[in-house]
Amino acid sequence: QVQLVESGGGLVQAGGSLRLSCAASGRSISTYIMGWFRKVPGNEREFVAAINRGGSGTLYADSVKGRFTISRDNAKNTVYLQMNSLKPEDTAVYYCAAEGGILVREAPERYDYWGQGTSVTVSS
Numbered sequence: 001q002v003q004l005v006e007s008g009g010g011l012v013q014a015g016g017s018l019r020l021s022c023a024a025s026g027r028s029i030s031t032y033i034m035g036w037f038r039k040v041p042g043n044e045r046e047f048v049a050a051i052n053r054g055g056s057g058t059l060y061a062d063s064v065k066g067r068f069t070i071s072r073d074n075a076k077n078t079v080y081l082q083m084n085s086l087k088p089e090d091t092a093v094y095y096c097a098a099e100g101g102i103l104v105r106e107a108p109e110r111y112d113y114w115g116q117g118t119s120v121t122v123s124s
Contacts, residue, residue, distance in 0.1 A: 002026045002113050004096045009118030016086050020118060022079040022096030030074045033099050036081045037108055038092035039117075045095065047106040049081060059104045064090075086122045093117040 008020040022034070035050035049070035050059045058070055069082040079096060097111035105111075 002029065002032065002098055004098060004113060004115035006094060006096050006115045006118035009094060009120045011121045011123065012086055013123050014086060014088055016122075017082070017084045018086065018120060020081040020083065020094055020096075020120075022081075022115060024077045024079070024098070028074065029072065029077050029079065029098065031100065032113075033101060033104055034070075034072055034079045035097045035099070035104075035111055036070060036079075037095045037097060037111075038090075038120075039095065040092045045108045046092075047108065048094070050104045050106070051079070052104050057104060059106065061106070083120070086120075088122045088124045091120060091122045093119050 002024050003026045005023050036048040037045045038048050039045045047061050051070045051072050055072045067085045072079045095117045096115040098113040099111040
C-alpha cells in the first residue's frame, strides 16, 4: 500500500499562486495513476486533475484548465499541483489520490488511496 501526505496549502490572495506537493511512501507511485481532488464543506469531492503513470498524459477539470498544472516526479515519489491565477472559488481542502487502474479517470470512487488533505484559502 501507499501512504500519501499533502503539503503546500495556505492563504493566498486572488490572482496568486501556490504549489501543492503530495509525498508518497510505502511503495513507488510509478505503480499508480495520480490525481488531485478538492472538497468544501457540504459538497462532494470534486475532480481537479490527474496524470498517468509516466507523466505523459493529463486530464483537468474545466474549471481549472489553463490555470493549474499537475506533474509527477517518480524518482522523488512526489506529485505536484501548480495553481496559478487563483480564485476565491478555488478555496477548498485539496486531496491527493492514487489508483491502480489503466485509464485516467475523474470519478473519485475509482481511486484507492487518499491523503489527509491540505487547506487552500483564496481571499477576495
